[in-house]
Amino acid sequence: MSNATVIYNEHVGGPFFRMALRWKGRGFRPGQFVMVRVSGALDPLLRRPFGIYDVLGGRKGIEILYKVVGRGTGMLSELDPGDRVDVLGPLGNGFPMVRDPGSLVMVAGGIGVAPFFWLAKGMAGKGRRPVLLYGARTKEEVRLVRPFRAVGVRVRVTTEDGSVGSRGLVTDLLDRELVEGRTVYACGPLGMLMAVSEAARRRGVKCLVSLERAMACGIGVCLGCAVKTRPHPQEQKHYSMVCSDGPVFASEEIDWDSF
Amino acid sequence: MGRTSFSMTASGKVALGVDIGGLKLKNPVMTASGTFGYGIEFSPYMDLNRLGAVVVKGLSLRPRDGNPAPRTIETPCGMLNAIGLQNVGVEAFIDEKLPLLRRFSTRVVANIFGETVREYSEVARRLDGARGVDAVEINISCPNVKKGGMVFGTDPVEASKVVRAVRKATGLHVMTKLSPNVTDIKVMVKAVQDAGTDSISLVNTITGMAVDVEARRAVLATTVGGLSGPAIRPVALRMVWEAAQVARVPIVGVGGIVTARDALEFIIAGATAVQVGTANFLEPDSAVKVIDGIEDYMKRHGIRDVNEIVGSLKTPGPRANPTGSAR
């Protein structure tokens, strides 16, 4: 019923928490996620999906970075070290590795930074620095990029009111970074993902997006987390599953008009 | 105490095998259609050989895309789904999925549906010769396009047409899965058994909906969906019990089963076997835990054969109120 133990559950400001779990998961890739059963009770019933934020030294377990938005995440935030939860994973496809870290442009909004940290950490110090463009709405969100700076990522922050970093939207920063040979990885609110995809398409730059959908199973069997995709030439398939075909998709695969 | 100590064999083994109208299962626990994919997806999480049977995702004549998103939403102790019967189609199932499933010693039940009586019988006919399929389960909770979208599963006449057509199209065991969205389940039970079904499973999901009050919109893209999970268990149990009163064929109980205790409720109320559905999303090996739990229960109560408890519900004593009304 429960296969993981809370090592710490640190409040990092505002609605954000960073939780370390001792857990015997294997074979992680950056950008993958886990399904966490917050309690053994039947309400809330379903597991909750969270990106893998970091992998603990010695592969003792993982960290997740989460935002309290409802009942499940609220219950998670009340757990103490030693408490038990159940973790299913790692799940999903994850981000492919890029050869030259300097060619990677990560774009995130809000809690969407979570699936990038382990990826960024793995690339830091291996040649040129990757960049993270981050759109924040609150000062607590701004704080979420500190660990990225600490591992050597070049971080650019925008806020809508200009209180931190530059003023405007994350896509305003993007134009300068969209040069040939670069790859964009994006995760965040839907509006941001659409704008980033469109900008990348116009400039002919490859763009991958990590999507969110309500999930019941997380393993591709309930067919609940469907997203409309452009049919592959051979397969007559019009929907893909975010949990098992994604959560990372090439942006041109997604039928953005379907949202 | 006498009975308990007396009935335990030296090895402590209990007999879990059941026979549902000619379909023999090593134990009474199956997985419910649409909650277990094509079975193979679960092999990393459990030993599929343990299961009484795997019921695969509903199959249609041609592949189907399913409904627009959002397709699911959690509700108190349950969930709503409007998947729209997305599936690979019966041919791809036979060619691509079945060879992988055949490697396990577990019975395979193919859940089928169509939008016309002919489609139902055509899917059944294709499965008839497929090596590795042991039974078809007819999902009649599907709109009949020829009859203006009315659901087969709520009309006893239409339901019996489907069952008769499928019966004719295949020599496989025919299980018919009833919808709970009817006033009197006994009418449906009689209709499908007169039409020749070998067994009856119930219930499918109960229709329901949820509203996003901020946006004042239905949460599901289709507005209405099907409710499943522990929230529906008492309703499902009542219907299984009612069905068992009038059925001449074995009953398979479905709806909100998470633990062995839940499964035993259905068995005691008259189900010869059960299906575990939504619980597979909570713990992928839920069905195996249910099997182990039934075995423990039998040992605890000195029951040698699970068939002894099927329909063993004690009739109300003199103090019970037979009308069930409040006073």
Ligand SMILES: Cc1cc2nc3c(=O)[nH]c(=O)nc-3n(C[C@H](O)[C@H](O)[C@H](O)COP(=O)(O)OP(=O)(O)OC[C@H]3O[C@@H](n4cnc5c(N)ncnc54)[C@H](O)[C@@H]3O)c2cc1C
């Ligand atoms: C692949 C993936 C990775 C994710 N990674 C993270 C992460 O690293 N950190 C983080 O804070 N959040 C992440 N999320 C979002 C997170 O799963 C939801 O915020 C969480 O499920 C909300 O649960 P709740 O009970 O607090 O909210 P409620 O609103 O009470 O939840 C009700 C139901 O809706 C679902 N739901 C609500 N919001 C979302 C959402 N945004 N995405 C998917 N399902 C949702 C819940 O799972 C639940 O089934 C991720 C989502 C996905 C799909």
Ligand SMILES: Cc1cc2nc3c(=O)[nH]c(=O)nc-3n(C[C@H](O)[C@H](O)[C@H](O)COP(=O)(O)O)c2cc1C
């Ligand atoms: C996501 C989902 C998909 C389903 N798909 C099918 C299906 O294809 N055919 C079918 O007969 N029943 C389908 N069902 C109904 C289940 O098999 C079962 O009858 C119902 O969920 C009640 O059982 P439960 O509460 O244990 O889940 C589906 C249920 C869910 C939750």
Ligand code: FES
């Ligand atoms: S969550 Fe079930 S298929 Fe993706």
